[in-house]
Structures are given as structure tokens and as C-alpha cells.
Amino acid sequence: MDRPIQYATLILICLFTLTACFGPTGKVRLKTDIDNAELFIDGEAKSPIGKDLIELELSAENHRFEIKALSENGEWRYYGSEDILIPEDVIIEKKINTKSVATEKRKKRLALEKKLNEANRLAEKVKDEFKYRQAAERGL
Structure with a gap:
């Protein structure tokens, strides 16, 4: 009798875990004010980004987007960030502006x-x- 309960519990845990992994998603279209930059989402490097829009599908929740770049001559560092709430089954469009520091x-x-x-x-x-x-x- 204990074994079927253990199996049922294990199956329920697996289903909840899978549901969390494959939860609702939304899309964001992003661009920035400089070319040759790197996009970080929630602290993790994700993709190159520039003045042209890129489209990403993400979990429907709040995410931290950061733009980081170094000028070609290495004299300027660019940084911009924004917290964006990704709504479920919606495409939003954002431009993240950067500031430069010597x-x-x-x-x-x-x-x-x-x-x-x-x-x-x-x-x-x-x-x-x-x-x-x-x-x-x-x-x-």
C-alpha cells in the first residue's frame, strides 16, 4: 500500500516540476542605442544586440535586461539596464538606452x-x- 502512494507522490512532484519548467511564456523584441553590444538577462549572457530588433521568448515573469559594450578603441564603456515584466502570450517591444563612462x-x-x-x-x-x-x- 505504501508503494503506490510513493509512486503517486513522485509522479505529482514530477508533473509540478515539468509545469514550472514549461510554464507560460511571452516574447520581447529588444534593441539598444549602440551596435556591437552584449545582452544579459537576469545576469546571464544571452546574445549580441544592437540597433536592430531581436526577438526572444522568455518565461512570463519579471526579468532584468542589461546591455554592456566597450567601444572599438577601448576608451568608453557602455551600460544600460531595465527590469521588464514579460506578459503571457504577448509580444512587447523595448529599446534600452545606454550611458557611457570613460x-x-x-x-x-x-x-x-x-x-x-x-x-x-x-x-x-x-x-x-x-x-x-x-x-x-x-x-x-
């Missing part, structure tokens, strides 16, 4: 350029002072 590579390059410009200004100042003194010596 990377360390850019900060170092700008600091180096600033030092170079300061050195060039100092060199011009020294050169002008030298010419002035030469002219003053000739005039004496």
Missing part, C-alpha cells in the same frame, strides 16, 4: 596628452625667452 585607458591617454601639451608650452616659453635674450645681447 575607461582607464581614456583617462590615461588624456592625462598623457595634457602633460605633452604642458611640455610643449614650456618648450615654446623657453624658446621665446632664448630668442629674447639673443636679441637683447645683440642690441647691447
